[in-house]
Amino acid sequence: MAKKNSGSLRSYLLVRLLLVLPMVLILLTFVFLLMRVAPGDPIQAALGGKLSPAQLAARRAAAGYDRPLIVQYGEYLRQVITGNFGTTITDHRPVIDVVKTSGAATLELTVGALVVAIIVGVPVGLLCGRYRDTWFDASGRTFGVVIYAAPVFLTGLLAQLIFGKDLGWLPTSGQASPLTQAFLQTHSNFLLIDTIIDGNTAAFWDVFKHLILPATTLGLLLSGVFIRLVRVNVIQTLRHDYIEAARARGINEPRVVFRHAFRNALVPVITVMGLQAALLLSGAVLTEETFNWPGIGHALIDYLNNRDYIAVQGIITVFALAVVVISLLIDFINAWADPRMRY
Amino acid sequence: MRQRRRMAQGLTLLAAVALIATACGSSSSGGSSSGGTGKPIVVGTTDKVVSFDPAGSYDQGSWTPMYSMYQTLLFFPPGSTKATPDAAKSCAFTDTTTYVCTMRSGQKFWNGDPVTAKDVVYSFTRNLKIKAPNGASSLLDPVKSVTTQGSDKVVFALKQPFALFPDILGDPSNAIVDPKVFPPTKLVANDKIVGSGPYELSKYQDGQQLVLKPNPHYAGTLKLHNSGVIVRYYTQASALKLAVEGGDADVAYRTFSPTDIASLRGEGSRGVQVVEGQGAEIQYIVFNQKIMPGGSAAQKLAIRKAMALTIDRPAIAKSDYNNTVTPLYSMIPAGLTGHTESFKQVYGDAPNTAKAKSTLSSAGVKTPVSLDLWWTPSHYGETSADMYTTIKRQLEATGLFKINLHSAEWDQYSGAYPTDQYQSFQLGWFPDYPDSDDYAAPFYGTSPLSFLNDHFSNPQVDSAIAAERKSTDPSARAKSFGQVQLIGAQQAPIIPIWQGKEIAVQRKGVTGVASTLDPSYTFRYWLIGKS
Numbered sequence: 001m002a003k004k005n006s007g008s009l010r011s012y013l014l015v016r017l018l019l020v021l022p023m024v025l026i027l028l029t030f031v032f033l034l035m036r037v038a039p040g041d042p043i044q045a046a047l048g049g050k051l052s053p054a055q056l057a058a059r060r061a062a063a064g065y066d067r068p069l070i071v072q073y074g075e076y077l078r079q080v081i082t083g084n085f086g087t088t089i090t091d092h093r094p095v096i097d098v099v100k101t102s103g104a105a106t107l108e109l110t111v112g113a114l115v116v117a118i119i120v121g122v123p124v125g126l127l128c129g130r131y132r133d134t135w136f137d138a139s140g141r142t143f144g145v146v147i148y149a150a151p152v153f154l155t156g157l158l159a160q161l162i163f164g165k166d167l168g169w170l171p172t173s174g175q176a177s178p179l180t181q182a183f184l185q186t187h188s189n190f191l192l193i194d195t196i197i198d199g200n201t202a203a204f205w206d207v208f209k210h211l212i213l214p215a216t217t218l219g220l221l222l223s224g225v226f227i228r229l230v231r232v233n234v235i236q237t238l239r240h241d242y243i244e245a246a247r248a249r250g251i252n253e254p255r256v257v258f259r260h261a262f263r264n265a266l267v268p269v270i271t272v273m274g275l276q277a278a279l280l281l282s283g284a285v286l287t288e289e290t291f292n293w294p295g296i297g298h299a300l301i302d303y304l305n306n307r308d309y310i311a312v313q314g315i316i317t318v319f320a321l322a323v324v325v326i327s328l329l330i331d332f333i334n335a336w337a338d339p340r341m342r343y
Numbered sequence: 344m345r346q347r348r349r350m351a352q353g354l355t356l357l358a359a360v361a362l363i364a365t366a367c368g369s370s371s372s373g374g375s376s377s378g379g380t381g382k383p384i385v386v387g388t389t390d391k392v393v394s395f396d397p398a399g400s401y402d403q404g405s406w407t408p409m410y411s412m413y414q415t416l417l418f419f420p421p422g423s424t425k426a427t428p429d430a431a432k433s434c435a436f437t438d439t440t441t442y443v444c445t446m447r448s449g450q451k452f453w454n455g456d457p458v459t460a461k462d463v464v465y466s467f468t469r470n471l472k473i474k475a476p477n478g479a480s481s482l483l484d485p486v487k488s489v490t491t492q493g494s495d496k497v498v499f500a501l502k503q504p505f506a507l508f509p510d511i512l513g514d515p516s517n518a519i520v521d522p523k524v525f526p527p528t529k530l531v532a533n534d535k536i537v538g539s540g541p542y543e544l545s546k547y548q549d550g551q552q553l554v555l556k557p558n559p560h561y562a563g564t565l566k567l568h569n570s571g572v573i574v575r576y577y578t579q580a581s582a583l584k585l586a587v588e589g590g591d592a593d594v595a596y597r598t599f600s601p602t603d604i605a606s607l608r609g610e611g612s613r614g615v616q617v618v619e620g621q622g623a624e625i626q627y628i629v630f631n632q633k634i635m636p637g638g639s640a641a642q643k644l645a646i647r648k649a650m651a652l653t654i655d656r657p658a659i660a661k662s663d664y665n666n667t668v669t670p671l672y673s674m675i676p677a678g679l680t681g682h683t684e685s686f687k688q689v690y691g692d693a694p695n696t697a698k699a700k701s702t703l704s705s706a707g708v709k710t711p712v713s714l715d716l717w718w719t720p721s722h723y724g725e726t727s728a729d730m731y732t733t734i735k736r737q738l739e740a741t742g743l744f745k746i747n748l749h750s751a752e753w754d755q756y757s758g759a760y761p762t763d764q765y766q767s768f769q770l771g772w773f774p775d776y777p778d779s780d781d782y783a784a785p786f787y788g789t790s791p792l793s794f795l796n797d798h799f800s801n802p803q804v805d806s807a808i809a810a811e812r813k814s815t816d817p818s819a820r821a822k823s824f825g826q827v828q829l830i831g832a833q834q835a836p837i838i839p840i841w842q843g844k845e846i847a848v849q850r851k852g853v854t855g856v857a858s859t860l861d862p863s864y865t866f867r868y869w870l871i872g873k874s
Binding site: 038039040042043044045046047048049050051052053054055059060062063089090091092093098101102157160164165168171172173174175177178179181182289290291292294298299301302306307 | 383385391392393394396399401402474476477481530532533545546548549550551552554573575577578579581582585586588589591592722753754755756757758761762770771772790791793794796
């Protein structure tokens with residue numbers, strides 16, 4: 001029986017892996033076509049209103065944008081397969097460099113946001129579940145709904161005005177102050193890590209302070225999901241027989257709640273955390289714009305505005321691959337933990 | 344908390360000063376005594392950089408730092424729209440189609456390589472060979488050949504007489520590059536460039552910041568009033584505003600909305616000051632003469648004239664732009680050679696509804712005239728929406744017009760207006776070089792001189808443009824421009840609306856910003872100091 005089960009796990013994983021290929025191919029094709037079907041091109045975006053139609057056409061032809069779509073598509077796929085995402089049209093950077101430097105900034109922001117979401121969302125959700133239908137529960141749930149519904153840019157702007165402009169406690173834009181960034185050695189593209197490697201405490205605090213507002217803004221959004229999820233799971237777990245049994249055995253209430261109910265209630269939360277990766281990345285785009293955070297979302301909007309096909313395709317492909325890999329990992333973990341998933 | 348933050352910033356600043364001072368210390372061996380005094384300055388901007396390679400850029404965001412990193416044969420001194428020698432010792436026409444420059448001796452790139460006449464020839468040849476899609480090689484269309492003469496002379500042979508050629512040489516797209524660093528057929532990455540300007544690129548992080556330190560080998564004439572420049576890039580004007588308010592930026596240059604400027608003007612007590620200079624950016628309305636309303640050329644002309652008589656420019660400048668722009672009565676902006684207020688001469692200095700009505704009725708035009716007017720929401724700033732609402736209101740208030748406003752984003756818009764899809768449309772213009780020719784030929788010249796494809800053509804205008812292009816005599820050129828502007832107003836194929844001001848915001852204690860704000864759009868980092 002055990003042998004049969006492990007065999008089905010293998011085939012489940014194999015099917016999931018094989019599904020990734022058409023999924024990514026469909027996405028690549030969709031992005032490619034969307035960029036070409038939309039009006040405008042990089043030349044027109046940059047020099048429209050400056051050159052005549054004939055001059056623009058000549059430049060378009062020289063850059064190869066007038067070639068048949070199928071030829072451009074074939075070339076694009078060939079590049080992606082060989083791991084070469086090309087060079088951006090507008091600022092001549094290898095796309096992989098953009099992904100590395102901007103991706104690191106986004107990762108720094110999303111990790112910070114996740115920490116905030118866990119610190120706020122999990123305890124509030126736990127207490128709301130434990131003290132169900134009390135004023136605390138009502139306040140926690142309201143907070144969760146409001147913070148999740150509030151647009152990131154609105155929360156961000158309010159935070160900038162209050163903590164940056166009025167109180168003057170925290171910086172409102174960028175990853176570090178200009179002078180810190182100017183003289184910080186780049187080791188890993190992660191600024192916090194670079195300051196630690198350099199042993200530069202002043203720079204570390206500067207970078208850390210710049211992270212607080214954007215990470216809190218994005219983290220609070222996510223905490224809304226966590227509050228509701230943890231609350232519901234804690235309420236359900238507290239109804240289980242083994243909780244009653246624990247109480248009947250005379251185990252004190254905090255131990256019942258934290259040791260028995262809370263730990264079990266966390267399992268689905270961990271799954272959802274993975275699924276929130278896509279939300280976190282899309283939320284990061286808006287947060288990065290609001291806080292002038294030099295992440296990959298920030299770069300994506302720039303390149304989209306300039307109709308830079310190559311850059312947009314490359315960045316979205318990396319985004320998509322990241323989400324696919326995370327989803328795949330979650331599927332693997334779920335299938336391993338819960339045999340029902342394989343059928 | 345704020346004090347501790349300031350203390351930390353102060354310590355970082357000291358470290359930065361020390362580092363830049365070290366760089367300056369090493370510069371003394373380079374033989375220049377011009378650079379590196381004072382404090383480093385931080386300039387914030389919402390501009391974007393396309394390329395720091397001279398062959399790959401044709402945009403303000405790239406050109407602004409390039410003025411400081413490269414040398415050109417000629418450049419524009421503060422307050423002047425006449426190009427004067429920079430890397431060249433002297434330049435002059437030897438005949439109407441030959442322009443010769445003699446190089447200044449002893450100049451070097453920041454890697455120590457000498458700057459020679461051969462490098463100049465290489466730079467121009469390379470630009471023409473690469474013809475980068477986003478580059479400005481088209482500005483060199485008048486050039487037939489570039490050669491050296493002896494060891495220190497560069498000879499430009501032109502296809503036809505072109506008096507304003509020296510101005511084009513002041514563009515950063517014609518900067519001198521080092522052949523050892525810049526390959527002949529490929530663009531160089533932004534962080535790998537080498538120039539011979541007063542500053543050396545120390546660090547560049549795309550979309551984040553650019554760090555410049557004094558070039559130790561610089562042997563030109565410019566004096567630096569700071570010991571380094573950090574350019575910080577912002578995507579949102581709101582973030583830039585917060586940065587200059589909070590002291591993260593010493594100077595904010597380009598681009599604030601009129602509302603932001605109005606708000607910043609009231610923040611003198613917070614150490615913020617708005618500085619203005621004369622700009623040369625313009626906005627205007629173009630008519631497609633083929634598809635605009637009107638049954639005959641005379642009726643179409645009457646409609647254009649009636650619009651020119653009705654639009655109230657001062658009201659737009661005041662209510663929509665908070666006086667960050669000035670009313671424009673010619674396609675050639677004030678401050679450039681030959682500027683005349685031709686639209687005032689022809690139509691008066693205030694709206695005249697009665698005259699507009701009689702103009703239309705005498706041409707037999709039925710009123711109200713239904714006209715499609717297109718504008719674009721983000722390319723020229725969010726205030727475009729306000730401006731076109733005001734224009735519609737002004738025109739319709741006369742009872743003579745029914746304006747159908749339409750908008751489209753730039754990607755669609757820029758492809759549609761030159762292909763006979765819009766009856767009338769909004770456009771804006773930044774100069775390629777601060778000469779009136781750049782406001783005459785591209786708008787009023789017969790295609791391909793004009794890029795508008797609006798089907799306007801006038802032989803008198805064409806001959807006046809040809810005349811000013813041949814002449815080096817300022818008064819003769821001014822006369823030609825006067826003729827172009829007068830016909831431009833009488834025929835009104837384009838209605839000028841406003842001329843932008845050059846605006847920067849500085850912190851208390853910053854000096855030199857006002858002196859660099861002029862119609863050449865050369866933001867000269869070296870002039871800016873901080874006490």
